[in-house]
Amino acid sequence: MHASSTPNVTAAEATRRRDFRLYWIAGAVDQLGSQTSGIVFPLVTLAVTGSPAAAGLVGALALAGRLAAAPVAGVLADRLPRKQMMVVSLVVAAVVMATLFAGVAVGAVTLALLAGAAFVEGVAQSGYEAAGAGSIRRVLPADDKLALSRLEARNHAVQVVGPVIGGALYQLGRWVPFLVDAVSYVVSACLVSAIRTDLTPVRAERTSFLADLRNGLRFVWQQPFLRFVTIWAAAINFTFGALIYYAILTSGQQGAPAASIGLILAVASIGGLTGALAAPAVFARVRPMTVIVVSSWAMVALVVAMSQARQTWTYGLLFGLVFLLSPLLGVIFQSRVIALTPDELQGRVGTVMGTAGEVLQTPAPLLAGLLVAWYSPSAVALVFAALLALLAVYTTASLRHLRAGTEEGEDGSEPPPGPEPSSGPESEAEPKPESQVEEARR
Numbered sequence: 001m002h003a004s005s006t007p008n009v010t011a012a013e014a015t016r017r018r019d020f021r022l023y024w025i026a027g028a029v030d031q032l033g034s035q036t037s038g039i040v041f042p043l044v045t046l047a048v049t050g051s052p053a054a055a056g057l058v059g060a061l062a063l064a065g066r067l068a069a070a071p072v073a074g075v076l077a078d079r080l081p082r083k084q085m086m087v088v089s090l091v092v093a094a095v096v097m098a099t100l101f102a103g104v105a106v107g108a109v110t111l112a113l114l115a116g117a118a119f120v121e122g123v124a125q126s127g128y129e130a131a132g133a134g135s136i137r138r139v140l141p142a143d144d145k146l147a148l149s150r151l152e153a154r155n156h157a158v159q160v161v162g163p164v165i166g167g168a169l170y171q172l173g174r175w176v177p178f179l180v181d182a183v184s185y186v187v188s189a190c191l192v193s194a195i196r197t198d199l200t201p202v203r204a205e206r207t208s209f210l211a212d213l214r215n216g217l218r219f220v221w222q223q224p225f226l227r228f229v230t231i232w233a234a235a236i237n238f239t240f241g242a243l244i245y246y247a248i249l250t251s252g253q254q255g256a257p258a259a260s261i262g263l264i265l266a267v268a269s270i271g272g273l274t275g276a277l278a279a280p281a282v283f284a285r286v287r288p289m290t291v292i293v294v295s296s297w298a299m300v301a302l303v304v305a306m307s308q309a310r311q312t313w314t315y316g317l318l319f320g321l322v323f324l325l326s327p328l329l330g331v332i333f334q335s336r337v338i339a340l341t342p343d344e345l346q347g348r349v350g351t352v353m354g355t356a357g358e359v360l361q362t363p364a365p366l367l368a369g370l371l372v373a374w375y376s377p378s379a380v381a382l383v384f385a386a387l388l389a390l391l392a393v394y395t396t397a398s399l400r401h402l403r404a405g406t407e408e409g410e411d412g413s414e415p416p417p418g419p420e421p422s423s424g425p426e427s428e429a430e431p432k433p434e435s436q437v438e439e440a441r442r
Helices: 002-038 041-049 052-077 082-105 111-139 144-172 176-193 209-222 224-253 258-285 288-306 312-340 343-361 364-374 377-397 399-406 433-441
Strands: none
Touching: 002 082, 002 111, 002 144, 002 176, 041 052, 041 111, 052 082, 052 111, 052 209, 052 343, 082 111, 082 176, 111 312, 111 343, 144 176, 144 258, 144 312, 209 224, 209 343, 224 258, 224 288, 224 312, 224 343, 224 364, 224 377, 258 288, 258 312, 288 312, 288 377, 288 399, 312 343, 364 377, 377 399
8 A cells, every 4th residue: 555655645746846847937937027127117217208206106106016916915815726816917917018018119108008007017916926925835845945945046046137138128129128028927827827736725714805814914923933034024125125225326426337336236146046056055064043043143244344345346245145145044934934834824924924025125225325325334334234133133032933933844854845735625734823823832
């Protein structure tokens, strides 16, 4: 009987790995298209209107669409078939980008069209990301930290090449990046459609929309590990966002050319890519708790060193090292968040965490601009180092909760993070939210 069950397990794992590859590629194509068009959105708006304020408005509406749709998308991702939700969201975004491409190509583009396209695309992206966050547990292979490291590497790689491709395509024609983005959405939708795993959420009971929303928020807040990761991610997003603008503005004040300033962003992304690729080797040799503590305080030291930077390449080097460390923490935290969250709450938990980070990141450029205008570059860097030091103190003080969340299964014996889909009631093996809370507390 044992011998006959082995092929089934192997086949299930093979399907999971195949579907994870499709999930990975679909996300890469989607992000590459978005990065390609994202860099030219303000350029086209500026060319059409001649107003930097209008370009800023379009960018703000894109973020507003994501944030406005996030609570609804998170609940729907735990109610609706997730694969279909991802496909529909991608198709909507494709239609929006195709409309914008046509408007730019025939010279009929207006500020209203650009603003509306940015907002609707933001809404569609929110739906895709919420359903994708809810689905990842089902497609994640048993070697989850390796798989999550590859997701981190994918994201950083796209950030490196996406803007470069977008700028090159813009030189061919203003409409070209939007056409490429529309095609990327269609390709991503086809890849998601090819996933065989049943991504439909399993719900034990039917509740109202508001009750679902409250349950997701309550679960994140009552789970000590999830609460920590939400606060940590929001704080790190805010600090990193402000740091990037600080480096750009300070370099600009010092007369650095635009190409050199762009190098800072490129080196930072390359650092993140390197850290994500190195993560599996690090985890094979170093315990998660050690990685968390050392990385948290090392980032503080690097930003303190940034206060003494006077040349653009120095900023780039220090940023590269900071971003090299952050994926290590991200992989550790994301791995346990996925494993600790029941399937029926995956979409809402992922949306709560992502939205908290985006909301707090929004005022970061403004803060950086004010600080650079009021204080010396050294003083501003020390302000951000102090913020990271507070976060490192919070991390160190939360070691008990982190140990409960990260040290389970670190020997590699942890079972795959997702149950096989079933057509019946919720599996008894799938832990209830209350049992998850008690498990983390113990």
